[in-house]
Amino acid sequence: xxxxxxxxxxxxxxxxxxxxxxxxxxxxxxxxxxxxxxxxxxxxxxxxxxxxxxxxxxxxxxxxxxxxxxxxxxxxxxxxxxxxxxxxxxxxxxxxxxxxxxxxxxxxxxxxxxxxxxxxxxxxxxxxxxxxxxxxxxxxxxxxxxxxxxxxxxxxxxxxxxxxxxxxxxxxxxxxxxxxxxxxxxxxxxxxxxxxxxxxxxxxxxxxxxxxxxxxxxxxxxxxxxxxxxxxxxxxxxxxxxxxxxxxxxxxxxxxxxxxxxxxxxxxxxxxxxxxxxxxxxxxxxxxxxxxxxxxxxxxxxxxxxxxxxxxxxxxxxxxxxxxxxxxxxxxxxxxxxxxxxxxxxxxxxxxxxxxxxxxxxxxxxxxxxxxxxxxxxxxxxxxxxxxxxxxxxxxxxxxxx
Amino acid sequence: xxxxxxxxxxxxxxxxxxxxxxxxxxxxxxxxxxxxxxxxxxxxxxxxxxxxxxxxxxxxxxxxxxxxxxxxxxxxxxxxxxxxxxxxxxxxxxxxxxxxxxxxxxxxxxxxxxxxxxxxxxxxxxxxxxxxxxxxxxxxxxxxxxxxxxxxxxxxxxxxxxxxxxxxxxxxxxxxxxxxxxxxxxxxxxxxxxxxxxxxxxxxxxxxxxxxxxxxxxxxxxxxxxxxxxxxxxxxxxxxxxxxxxxxxxxxxxxxxxxxxxxxxxxxxxxxxxxxxxxxxxxxxxxxxxxxxxxxxxxxxxxxxxxxxxxxxxxxxxxxxxxxxxxxxxxxxxxxxxxxxxxxxxxxxxxxxxxxxxxxxxxxxxxxxxxxxxxxxxxxxxxxxxxxxxxxxxxxxxxxxxxxxxxxxxxxxxxxxx
Numbered sequence: 001x002x003x004x005x006x007x008x009x010x011x012x013x014x015x016x017x018x019x020x021x022x023x024x025x026x027x028x029x030x031x032x033x034x035x036x037x038x039x040x041x042x043x044x045x046x047x048x049x050x051x052x053x054x055x056x057x058x059x060x061x062x063x064x065x066x067x068x069x070x071x072x073x074x075x076x077x078x079x080x081x082x083x084x085x086x087x088x089x090x091x092x093x094x095x096x097x098x099x100x101x102x103x104x105x106x107x108x109x110x111x112x113x114x115x116x117x118x119x120x121x122x123x124x125x126x127x128x129x130x131x132x133x134x135x136x137x138x139x140x141x142x143x144x145x146x147x148x149x150x151x152x153x154x155x156x157x158x159x160x161x162x163x164x165x166x167x168x169x170x171x172x173x174x175x176x177x178x179x180x181x182x183x184x185x186x187x188x189x190x191x192x193x194x195x196x197x198x199x200x201x202x203x204x205x206x207x208x209x210x211x212x213x214x215x216x217x218x219x220x221x222x223x224x225x226x227x228x229x230x231x232x233x234x235x236x237x238x239x240x241x242x243x244x245x246x247x248x249x250x251x252x253x254x255x256x257x258x259x260x261x262x263x264x265x266x267x268x269x270x271x272x273x274x275x276x277x278x279x280x281x282x283x284x285x286x287x288x289x290x291x292x293x294x295x296x297x298x299x300x301x302x303x304x305x306x307x308x309x310x311x312x313x314x315x316x317x318x319x320x321x322x323x324x325x326x327x328x329x330x331x332x333x334x335x336x337x338x339x340x341x342x343x344x345x346x347x348x349x350x351x352x353x354x355x356x357x358x359x360x361x362x363x364x365x366x367x368x369x370x371x372x373x374x375x376x377x378x379x380x381x382x383x384x385x386x387x388x389x390x391x392x393x394x395x396x397x398x399x400x401x402x
Numbered sequence: 403x404x405x406x407x408x409x410x411x412x413x414x415x416x417x418x419x420x421x422x423x424x425x426x427x428x429x430x431x432x433x434x435x436x437x438x439x440x441x442x443x444x445x446x447x448x449x450x451x452x453x454x455x456x457x458x459x460x461x462x463x464x465x466x467x468x469x470x471x472x473x474x475x476x477x478x479x480x481x482x483x484x485x486x487x488x489x490x491x492x493x494x495x496x497x498x499x500x501x502x503x504x505x506x507x508x509x510x511x512x513x514x515x516x517x518x519x520x521x522x523x524x525x526x527x528x529x530x531x532x533x534x535x536x537x538x539x540x541x542x543x544x545x546x547x548x549x550x551x552x553x554x555x556x557x558x559x560x561x562x563x564x565x566x567x568x569x570x571x572x573x574x575x576x577x578x579x580x581x582x583x584x585x586x587x588x589x590x591x592x593x594x595x596x597x598x599x600x601x602x603x604x605x606x607x608x609x610x611x612x613x614x615x616x617x618x619x620x621x622x623x624x625x626x627x628x629x630x631x632x633x634x635x636x637x638x639x640x641x642x643x644x645x646x647x648x649x650x651x652x653x654x655x656x657x658x659x660x661x662x663x664x665x666x667x668x669x670x671x672x673x674x675x676x677x678x679x680x681x682x683x684x685x686x687x688x689x690x691x692x693x694x695x696x697x698x699x700x701x702x703x704x705x706x707x708x709x710x711x712x713x714x715x716x717x718x719x720x721x722x723x724x725x726x727x728x729x730x731x732x733x734x735x736x737x738x739x740x741x742x743x744x745x746x747x748x749x750x751x752x753x754x755x756x757x758x759x760x761x762x763x764x765x766x767x768x769x770x771x772x773x774x775x776x777x778x779x780x781x782x783x784x785x786x787x788x789x790x791x792x793x794x795x796x797x798x799x800x801x802x803x804x805x806x807x808x809x810x811x812x813x814x815x816x817x818x819x820x
Contacts, residue, residue: 005496005593005596016589021679038675048623048640048641049641052628052630062622063622065621065622065624066624076473086517090562106803132743134742135742136739137493137739138740141719141725142726143725144724145645146660149726149727149728150729150731152491152733153575154656155654156731157573157576158572159572160572161564163566164649165647165728166565166566166647167562167574167635167684167787168574168575168578169564169574169619169622169635170620170621171562174580175618176585179582180765180766180767183429183588183592184767184769185640185767186589186592187433188769190408190409190592190595191769191771194407195771199769199771200770201767201769202767203766203768204767205766206740207745207764207766210745211656211764211766212581212582213577213578214577215472215763216731217731217733217734217735217762218760220734220735220761221761222454222457223454224457226730226732228730231576232573235717235793238403240569241556241572241731248556248571250556250561254550255548278453285612308547309543312544312547317553318553319549319550319553319555319556319557320557321556321561321571322558322559323559323562324559324562324563324622324626326559327442327558327559327619328626331522331543332542333616333759334539335542336542336613338613338616343542346649350627351624352618352625354613355586355617356610356611356616357609357694358539358609359606359607360605360606361606386405399575
């Protein structure tokens, strides 16, 4: 099957994981995606640890490598007049432009939506910022932690009752914003088929955090109660992580036909689980330490993969708390062809996660390249798109425009 | 408010439960697609899920839950019909003929048992797009395993990476994987529609929660291939410091502060009145601040402890410091920024006076021409007549189906309230 977005071109001028991930999701489906980075240092993410090989290197940051698959990379200083003009020419040929400057900065550069629209009315501009294009916090600084805080996630979702607020690893609010970004962009692309014109989309990472991972607004509005962290602290059968021989597991009462203690008592070979003090969800929480001390030693007898196979055969639902290594080595994912290998001139061959969906049985993740090296495609892009000669490029390089 | 015209004419039939898939199809419903949710009398957990007004299920609890308006039957139509009954199955296949997309989140094999697998539906409608959203997919040794969003959080590697610094693993969320999967569902379906506009071809989509989850931890997957292990850091960061939450005045009030650069550090020190301890060389640069981050956290906490979280957020931001109050649900509903942006929607549930006006989070993006607000929440079986008439059934035939119990618009007699 031909890549679905192979007729779409994307220009990415972003400074945070949200925009990079959003553009990656498009590039992985075949969009011709050009990442525009400032000359010399490049994207800030290139300098973020950890690095493959240990030592800092602009092409070996795992964060950068993970979020920039299948893109081409150019350098361009859009704050110089020549660079700004080149960007506008590239934008005029692009279907989608993604940017993440603070609100107003694109206008200062004379690259705001009105300017892009004048150059090409079909261009779709997606602006991703932490707090959106307008409103009292629009100029506030943010990062993923700030989005978790102001999105309600930190207070209510991950942490424990008696401890400070705590959130997720690996910048999930940024990724959620990126996932919302591709939904918005697909809507804009479909709308353009009907109207023939593009539009300017305003996307806020804070709002992505509120709308998606936290989901606290309507429960509060309905009940008047503030959801608070720690719901799983004392929940042995439906929340806690417990050690196995080679890892950890979390149990559920699902698939037990409403008789969780009978079924788990039989499975684990521990008749004391039938004690009436463990009969209800409330009483299990009241006696959670005692219950944990009965369940934990039994689980410790199991290897993760055996436990998964045997519970699955009985229709029970568990979660293996897998390490990234165990995920990578998963026989299940191997059989499904989930991971795809991408080449990187400097970092070698890397196995990447696929998108999580298969079209007619095939993993649609494109395998053009891992991430681009800094300015790797300057000559290719600037000669093909802008008709620049080698001499032109030399002059631009000397002036630090590229 | 009128529906967007964007997906006008696109018809979706969905056999969906719980969270991930209903969240995904709600995007299409928002955009103007006719999304027909086919519901069964035997599986009312979504209508039992609440949240209910004042946390008490009312007399008509099956039409009152807040999750219904937020995603369950949001802008969708409700057809309550037993598709395992021969008459129900025949109607379902009639509807498939007229529709564009069929989605389900049964375990693999169930749709085949009903005669609704992709090949059977494609035989009825060659342009059909089908999407099956499951825990582990239709192939592989775990394809038959069930899940909860929390167990997927564990299975995909997220939980192992999440936890307080030096502490045990913790699940990131009870529903983050549902939401991520739902977002991925919307993306996959819009890609499929985009392709069909160009090629005229439908397709079969096998989408999984576990794999969506793994796609959330990309850097860690690359790192493990080179022997790099990520430790759990709580609210701390791999290289930024200070980067944590700090207690403020009041009960359980906190502020998050994240300093990435020397400029932000200078702003923070200025906001703090340039304390003497900051002259210490160990706070001189990014790396050194990170090495002394635990000391730094104590010094900052001493300063934040007496201050109001929201006032401090404003003060720090005025000094160019990346800071955010740790907001509660009550704070979010009253948040002046979210209000001014029109992000929160006060939606009046027509036909459910016990629910009335409640506040809902909006969508995080504004696409001009495509408003994504809640316009309607389908009551149980509300659209039985309209949908069946569209399928060509006469009023008499519809009445007969109701008589036989194939269609219904309320729970069975004896169904327990939640």
